Amino acid sequence: MDIAFSAELEAFRREVAAFLDTAPTPEIREAGAKTTSVFAPFEQVMAWQKILHAKGWAAPGWPKEYGGTGWSVEQRYIFAEEYWARDLPPLLPNGLGMVGPLLMEMGTEEQKAKYLPGILSGEDYWTQGYSEPGAGSDLASLSCSAVADGDDYVINGSKIWTTLAHKANRMFMLVRTSRDGKKQQGITFLLLDRVDYPGMEIRPIIGLDGMPEQCEVFFTNVRVPQSGRVGAENDGWTVAKALLKHERGGAAQSPAMNRKLAQLRAAAAATASPNGGTFAADPVFQRDLGELEAEIASYAAFEKMVLTDHPIGHDPASPSMNKVMSSELAQRVSVLMTRVAGLNGLPLQLGALEVGGGIAPLGSMHDLVAMPYYLNSRATTIYAGTNEVQRDLISRTLPVG
Numbered sequence: 001m002d003i004a005f006s007a008e009l010e011a012f013r014r015e016v017a018a019f020l021d022t023a024p025t026p027e028i029r030e031a032g033a034k035t036t037s038v039f040a041p042f043e044q045v046m047a048w049q050k051i052l053h054a055k056g057w058a059a060p061g062w063p064k065e066y067g068g069t070g071w072s073v074e075q076r077y078i079f080a081e082e083y084w085a086r087d088l089p090p091l092l093p094n095g096l097g098m099v100g101p102l103l104m105e106m107g108t109e110e111q112k113a114k115y116l117p118g119i120l121s122g123e124d125y126w127t128q129g130y131s132e133p134g135a136g137s138d139l140a141s142l143s144c145s146a147v148a149d150g151d152d153y154v155i156n157g158s159k160i161w162t163t164l165a166h167k168a169n170r171m172f173m174l175v176r177t178s179r180d181g182k183k184q185q186g187i188t189f190l191l192l193d194r195v196d197y198p199g200m201e202i203r204p205i206i207g208l209d210g211m212p213e214q215c216e217v218f219f220t221n222v223r224v225p226q227s228g229r230v231g232a233e234n235d236g237w238t239v240a241k242a243l244l245k246h247e248r249g250g251a252a253q254s255p256a257m258n259r260k261l262a263q264l265r266a267a268a269a270a271t272a273s274p275n276g277g278t279f280a281a282d283p284v285f286q287r288d289l290g291e292l293e294a295e296i297a298s299y300a301a302f303e304k305m306v307l308t309d310h311p312i313g314h315d316p317a318s319p320s321m322n323k324v325m326s327s328e329l330a331q332r333v334s335v336l337m338t339r340v341a342g343l344n345g346l347p348l349q350l351g352a353l354e355v356g357g358g359i360a361p362l363g364s365m366h367d368l369v370a371m372p373y374y375l376n377s378r379a380t381t382i383y384a385g386t387n388e389v390q391r392d393l394i395s396r397t398l399p400v401g
């Protein structure tokens with residue numbers, strides 16, 4: 001979809017480009033180049049959010065009254081294009097993209113005043129405590145319990161796959177407050193001001209890519225204030241579903257894929273193919289790349305329709321469709337990346353991946369990131385609700401007959 005922008009918007013583009021070219025530190029750029037997950041290296045990306053916040057640009061999608069930019073859809077699109085034309089780490093999603101918008105929709109005025117400023121500025125980072133060992137796809141089976149006691153809840157149980165819990169300072173979570181009625185009816189949504197309450201223990205899990213990105217979190221008689229409850233007690237399922245809508249459809253994914261495609265094309269032109277010449281001249285590789293580019297262009301058109309408030313964005317299946325398409329396309333990009341890296345992509349170079357570590361990679365930057373990105377992206381079809389479950393949700397929105 002080509003859009004001819006006005007002279008005013010092109011002037012805006014130049015302002016954005018000038019800022020993005022000069023404001024990030026070398027470490028922030030390095031973190032962008034070494035991002036192999038949805039979650040960019042933590043310290044550098046939070047530092048970058050603070051710089052963007054000081055400029056007033058941390059949350060292009062938030063309403064102005066909560067500190068958003070107030071930009072038009074076109075301005076947001078231009079900002080995303082310029083952002084992804086550079087090696088910049090994507091801001092982390094849980095605060096700005098998930099619990100922030102949820103609080104605007106369902107939080108009390110006190111909760112908004114207390115939490116939104118820290119989410120926007122990057123002072124606070126929120127981890128998501130939904131899944132449990134026995135409650136993933138079947139989330140409503142969760143059993144981590146909270147019992148009301150005076151002005152507090154007392155929490156016992158555990159969570160798993162809690163991304164960046166070991167880096168976060170706040171947590172939103174689902175707890176079981178009743179076992180009466182249907183399992184969805186006894187769930188409550190809580191905001192935790194800390195992740196180091198007495199009785200909380202966080203244990204990182206090492207992922208396939210060698211990185212400790214997810215965690216287990218254990219609660220033993222952890223006392224938290226009831227003022228952190230969003231919505232009514234036992235009505236947390238409604239709140240949880242509202243948040244998942246933001247998680248599955250909230251952020252633009254195609255600009256990141258296009259960035260990866262551009263890098264892949266550059267790497268293909270610089271790498272010898274086993275079929276002779278470079279990958280840029282390899283017809284089999286070019287066929288696969290061309291097919292993928294066409295599908296990503298088609299997905300990008302869908303995404304733009306959703307972002308520009310096209311009716312398709314209001315279809316109940318839209319967040320699930322978005323999740324399935326974006327995750328599977330990202331995985332296919334990662335497969336082509338490993339094909340180009342070939343044997344050079346096999347060594348797991350954790351030292352070279354560390355930002356500021358000063359260890360030069362063996363081979364190119366493409367060779368360094370291809371395999372960790374491939375391994376990490378295996379998870380995209382699992383988290384935020386597995387793709388099998390999303391397909392089931394899509395099918396349920398279709399007319400029966």
Ligand SMILES: Cc1cc2nc3c(=O)[nH]c(=O)nc-3n(C[C@H](O)[C@H](O)[C@H](O)COP(=O)(O)OP(=O)(O)OC[C@H]3O[C@@H](n4cnc5c(N)ncnc54)[C@H](O)[C@@H]3O)c2cc1C
Nearest residue numbers: 128129130131136137161162163379382383384385386388
């Ligand atoms: C990298 C990563 C990060 C994550 N981050 C977080 C986080 O920050 N916070 C959090 O709370 N959780 C997080 N999760 C957990 C994630 O939401 C769950 O892993 C996911 O919901 C699947 O649950 P499960 O792992 O228990 O698998 P299961 O639910 O046991 O599923 C196993 C398999 O069975 C299939 N299946 C299950 N039910 C159905 C069905 N009804 N129809 C068809 N197929 C079905 C699934 O598709 C899957 O293939 C993360 C997971 C990963 C991998």
